Amino acid sequence: MKQKLWNKDFILLLQGNTVSTIGDLMYSVAIGYWVYEQTGSSGLMGIMSAISMFVSMFLSPFSGSIVDKCNRKWVLVGMDVMQGVVMLGIGVLAYWGKLNVAGVLIAAFLAALGSVFYAPAVSTLMIDIIPHDDMTRGQSIFSGSNALISMVGTAFSGVMVAFFGVPLIVVINGLSNLYSAFSELFIHVPRTVQQGAQISAKSILRDSKAAVGMIFSDPCLRLFVPCALILNLLGSGPLALVLPFCMEKGFTVDMYGYLMAVWTAASLICVLVLGVVKLKPEARFWVMAIGFTGSVLFFGLTYIARHFVPLCVMAFLASFTNSAGNTIFNASLVLALPEENRGAILGFIQSASIGGTALSAVLYGVLGDVLPLSLVFSVGNLLSLGPMLYLCFTPRTKEFVLNH
Secondary structure (H helix, E strand, C coil): CCCCCCCHHHHHHHHHHHHHHHHHHHHHHHHHHHHHHHHCCHHHHHHHHHHHHHHHHHHHHHHHHHHHHCCHHHHHHHHHHHHHHHHHHHHHHHHHCCCCHHHHHHHHHHHHHHHHHHHHHHHHHHHHHCCHHHHHHHHHHHHHHHHHHHHHHHHHHHHHHHHHCHHHHHHHHHHHHHHHHHHHCCCCCCCCCCCCCCCCHHHHHHHHHHHHHHHHHCHHHHHHHHHHHHHHHHHCHHHHHHHHHHHHHCCCHHHHHHHHHHHHHHHHHHHHHHHHCCCCHHHHHHHHHHHHHHHHHHHHHHHHCCCHHHHHHHHHHHHHHHHHHHHHHHHHHHHHCCHHHHHHHHHHHHHHHHHHHHHHHHHHHHHHCCCCHHHHHHHHHHHHHHHHHHHHHCHHHHHHHHHC
């Protein structure tokens, strides 16, 4: 266990992730622009996003089990190298004028495949390189850097694509992944309990069965996993439909951009505050509980607001409080998982969350075709209040946060 938060391994992991995230963000804008310019189809852009979501949903329960048995350093390095090589190949094809939609979709699948193994390796490694009493701060700094990149990068990516062109942006993304892989070579990665165990279909299914058994046998996980599915089903759909929601309100596309900047800025400010302030266990619980329940209230006010400025204020408060609840809860969750099966359990929890998000986007999209989005969002938000209050204020949750 590291004795301080800003140790060598945490810094290497953070800066490698930061560089590759910048490249990924620029690539997503550049390749989306290329697809739309070549085909005029916004549907294909949606398909690229759906590929990542469905790969994560179906493979996360099994990828965690595989990561538990591998040297996590080589998982991180290998996935970054794979994505770097794929991006360099796509960039070369774009330079030669031979890139096609099929190649872009294959690259999207391979990138999603890399991410589904990379994510549990990072999540479980952070538990080993961050002091447990600094987990909230460590995760806040990690997610805060991503939020800052997203906020600034979204504003400047279009300019970068126009200035450098799509092929060079894709090549830069490939190089950023290779740089991340190089920096990860110098991270000291502790062995896991299962590292070196044989990887086979039988062992993966056995681990998956054990992970499911652990979830159902642990009273806290038995509560949290269904809650994650239900709350994502009820609450995450509107986040995928912010643009049509703004159009329905009579706002312009520029105003939509400002709203998304406010949303991201609120999340960034929250995680930066939590990254600086070290809370005691009792304070952590109340910040989490008030954050989650407050976010339901502020999201509801956001959906019914008629004017842009009040809507932005409510959206800021909703994003800030939601980020506070999620940051503290997730930090406690990763500390509570048993080391020997940590990756597999995280995979199932992630799969439940992503599954709820995917179903929510479809459900709200269908209902929004026949009913006003403001009404649909408000009803869904109201329905989420009951499960949220139960999750936050059941004695089991408070005991869980205080002990982890």
